[in-house]
Amino acid sequence: MAEYILEMREITKVFPGVKALENVNLKVRKGEIHALVGENGAGKSTLMNILSGVYPYGTYGGSILFEGRECEFKGIKDSERAGIAIIHQELALVPSLSIGENIFLGNERAKKWFIDWNQTNVQAVKLMKKVGLKENPLTLVKDIGVGKQQLVEIAKALAKNVKLLILDEPTAALNEEDSENLLKLLLELKKEGITSILISHKLNEVLEVADSITILRDGRVVETISKHKDDVSEDRIIKGMVGRELTNRFPERVPKIGEVIFEVKNWTVYHPLIEGKKVIKDVSIEVRRGEIVGIYGLMGSGRTEFAMSVFGRSYGKNISGKIIKNGRELVINSVRQAIENGLAYVTEDRKSAGLILMDDIKRNISLASLDSISKNMVVDENREIYVAEEYRRKLNIKCSSVLQRTGNLSGGNQQKVLLSKWIFSRPDILILDEPTRGIDVGAKYEIYKIINGLADEGKAVILISSELPEILGMCDRVYVMNEGRIVGELGREEASQESIMKCIMQSIKEVV
Amino acid sequence: MQHIKDIFKNNIRQYAMFIALIVITVFFQILTEGTLLLPMNITNLILQNSYVLILAIGMTLCILTGGNIDLSVGSVCAFIGAVAGTLIINMKMDAGLAIIICLLIGIAIGVWQGFWIAYLRIPAFIVTLAGMLLFRGLTIAMLKGLTLSPFPEKFLQISAGFVPDVFKGLGINLNITALIAGVIISVVYVIFAFKKREEQRRYGFEVMAMPLFIAKLVLILVGINLFAYWLAAYKGLPIILVLIGILVFVYSFFTTRTVPGRYIYAMGGNEKAAKLSGINTNRVLFFTYINMAFLAAVAGIVFTARLNAASPQAGTNFELDAIAACFIGGASAYGGIGTVAGSIIGALVMGVLNNGMSIIGVGSDMQMIIKGLVLLLAVAFDVLSKNRARA
Numbered sequence: 001m002a003e004y005i006l007e008m009r010e011i012t013k014v015f016p017g018v019k020a021l022e023n024v025n026l027k028v029r030k031g032e033i034h035a036l037v038g039e040n041g042a043g044k045s046t047l048m049n050i051l052s053g054v055y056p057y058g059t060y061g062g063s064i065l066f067e068g069r070e071c072e073f074k075g076i077k078d079s080e081r082a083g084i085a086i087i088h089q090e091l092a093l094v095p096s097l098s099i100g101e102n103i104f105l106g107n108e109r110a111k112k113w114f115i116d117w118n119q120t121n122v123q124a125v126k127l128m129k130k131v132g133l134k135e136n137p138l139t140l141v142k143d144i145g146v147g148k149q150q151l152v153e154i155a156k157a158l159a160k161n162v163k164l165l166i167l168d169e170p171t172a173a174l175n176e177e178d179s180e181n182l183l184k185l186l187l188e189l190k191k192e193g194i195t196s197i198l199i200s201h202k203l204n205e206v207l208e209v210a211d212s213i214t215i216l217r218d219g220r221v222v223e224t225i226s227k228h229k230d231d232v233s234e235d236r237i238i239k240g241m242v243g244r245e246l247t248n249r250f251p252e253r254v255p256k257i258g259e260v261i262f263e264v265k266n267w268t269v270y271h272p273l274i275e276g277k278k279v280i281k282d283v284s285i286e287v288r289r290g291e292i293v294g295i296y297g298l299m300g301s302g303r304t305e306f307a308m309s310v311f312g313r314s315y316g317k318n319i320s321g322k323i324i325k326n327g328r329e330l331v332i333n334s335v336r337q338a339i340e341n342g343l344a345y346v347t348e349d350r351k352s353a354g355l356i357l358m359d360d361i362k363r364n365i366s367l368a369s370l371d372s373i374s375k376n377m378v379v380d381e382n383r384e385i386y387v388a389e390e391y392r393r394k395l396n397i398k399c400s401s402v403l404q405r406t407g408n409l410s411g412g413n414q415q416k417v418l419l420s421k422w423i424f425s426r427p428d429i430l431i432l433d434e435p436t437r438g439i440d441v442g443a444k445y446e447i448y449k450i451i452n453g454l455a456d457e458g459k460a461v462i463l464i465s466s467e468l469p470e471i472l473g474m475c476d477r478v479y480v481m482n483e484g485r486i487v488g489e490l491g492r493e494e495a496s497q498e499s500i501m502k503c504i505m506q507s508i509k510e511v512v
Numbered sequence: 513m514q515h516i517k518d519i520f521k522n523n524i525r526q527y528a529m530f531i532a533l534i535v536i537t538v539f540f541q542i543l544t545e546g547t548l549l550l551p552m553n554i555t556n557l558i559l560q561n562s563y564v565l566i567l568a569i570g571m572t573l574c575i576l577t578g579g580n581i582d583l584s585v586g587s588v589c590a591f592i593g594a595v596a597g598t599l600i601i602n603m604k605m606d607a608g609l610a611i612i613i614c615l616l617i618g619i620a621i622g623v624w625q626g627f628w629i630a631y632l633r634i635p636a637f638i639v640t641l642a643g644m645l646l647f648r649g650l651t652i653a654m655l656k657g658l659t660l661s662p663f664p665e666k667f668l669q670i671s672a673g674f675v676p677d678v679f680k681g682l683g684i685n686l687n688i689t690a691l692i693a694g695v696i697i698s699v700v701y702v703i704f705a706f707k708k709r710e711e712q713r714r715y716g717f718e719v720m721a722m723p724l725f726i727a728k729l730v731l732i733l734v735g736i737n738l739f740a741y742w743l744a745a746y747k748g749l750p751i752i753l754v755l756i757g758i759l760v761f762v763y764s765f766f767t768t769r770t771v772p773g774r775y776i777y778a779m780g781g782n783e784k785a786a787k788l789s790g791i792n793t794n795r796v797l798f799f800t801y802i803n804m805a806f807l808a809a810v811a812g813i814v815f816t817a818r819l820n821a822a823s824p825q826a827g828t829n830f831e832l833d834a835i836a837a838c839f840i841g842g843a844s845a846y847g848g849i850g851t852v853a854g855s856i857i858g859a860l861v862m863g864v865l866n867n868g869m870s871i872i873g874v875g876s877d878m879q880m881i882i883k884g885l886v887l888l889l890a891v892a893f894d895v896l897s898k899n900r901a902r903a
Contacts (some may be wrong), residue, residue: 311788338790358781359777368790378771379770382712
């Protein structure tokens, strides 16, 4: 009668100074998809790290029962042997090895000391078929997209005869299509009897596939709801996660839109490495003062490339086109010039391209505007702290002090630091690239309020996003981008999920 | 209070190394029966290690940009020595003019290597490895394999000279200039400390409690003046110490307080983010290597003067001493973390070890073994303490 494959009982984990988990109970039925939701810092990752043995037995309180047996995992190896595999947000693949090699990494098909390449590749193909990955097993992992890499990870777990698969934000970096495929695969695996725990911020996905949902808040379980028994709705989950009713996910705003302040005309960009490949094709956009303009596009549509090439030619080569601000054409050849001309670009990748994680908060905030806090090239450090404190208050950055390392902050707070940095550079035009990626509902709301505040101050905001609800909820006007082209422009009233998707579909047809 | 805690946490590594330096010093002071800290030996210690201290400053900046090192500095030192020897001894050029030419050549070498490293992005390791061979070869070619010696007295003053004692003949057995220098530095320090405190108060920041502040001040003042007294008891203030003092002060200020200094840290911390913040990272890297070669030229002149000879084999392994000093002093091998002051402490740790072991007659074989272990343990300590902080 092993109804539950996994029971975690009364789990308590204390870090110096914080209780990360308090008496958490998690029961996962055999063969179900169990979603784990909660804001950043609610304890999801900690709980999964305990389960997979990253935090070894003895460093936490409570007990774990897996398939009815009490487990004392001392490391990841132990949990893997038991049949638990965890797939982290940051993929654990070796880019320079082939798909086949990666699938059997640490689990090599070998005779004695010698790798059996035929077996490796034959079995790899089998597993790849199972996860729906159509590639040659000899292809290097670095040459396939993120979505396919995710599939390789799953195949790798299957190779180890996994019984319980834990996926930490698997779709955070995927586009809609790949996400859809991944979710289908989860359902497929469920049929084969593989249990999954899905950690996700995307509640629509959770509702789509999960059989049960456990909501964590501040290290405690709020409730576990079952799709088949309870009344499940996005509102109920959000309420549980945030601890209060979030009646509106997007803050109210009455737009005060002024004259056109910023235009990009006939923007064309070539790929930096592949000769003759156009990445951005004749793109023209305009933004008005006080307006939030959305650029919607799937990953690979060229939205980030467009933004970066405009922002001081940070991407691409043979760039042609005009940038016009307040009716005057700008010459922008470097990021420095872009900043001086009142542009700011908040990158989609805050960890690897936005922040200096090893530096403290104040140094990150001041980095793009050191001139404004220095005299004769000497930085006024007191002024720097003062400025940082100001933004800490204004944007509600939760930290022990502005001298805290940025790397130790939660995703939402890191994003606020990054926003502070660019707001402090006093731009007129802000390009925000996926400003709410990977952060929780509560922090998202705060970021939205900040964005609205910027527009109300008369700044022009370009919001790039692959989340449709965000685009629809925030923007006064939407450009739809696909394959490096603007394929539609919709006003607030016309914009809807259907109309946007229609633009993309039409453009695909036209190309074919 | 949180501020102070954070500051302490962030600098614990540097304090740890400073404490280690004191412990090592006390240890050898006892073992050498007081010889280590004799005024004469202190002066010697400074002279002996002058080149490492100078090189470590430049190397710190290179490492900060992203764990880049410069392997060519030893050869550049030798090459500059050869140039100085050729100009001064063979061509009878005035020492002052020769020094200026040497420094310009240093800058030119920096431009050469910096171009490959910063603009073509050939790994610094490889470019400077090539430079190491290249400049050693040029040195030997220029000297035809022979040693040039001796240099005129004027040139030797750089490393053997002392700041003249203006109060000589007063019948006191102390160098008054050194004492006065100590007092002047003390006064300047006190003024700056109070000014900083006042400024912080004006911004409404928490400041150190007055008694604690005074205690810290007194401790530092005693340190400065005791050191000055010690120097005064021998021949006074070595010219080279003044030079190093100025370099340390200028570069510490540059890295911690100026905008370009920040750029170096930012680049090492995350180059992509630095670029997207409007920092021309190529230029930062370029100037870092020009600076390194310039300081290598300075070190080359100092070392040649100390040796009183331009030798084809001069400067061998200098680069390794300088790199070791930086890592012992807390620099991160990945860049973005490290301080000039830390590297100076690292260099002094090595210097005291060398000097102390030589006095008690430890063989050079054992010395190497011990220094190797110290380097390894210092960095291991760093890595482990960071891991613990993260967990």
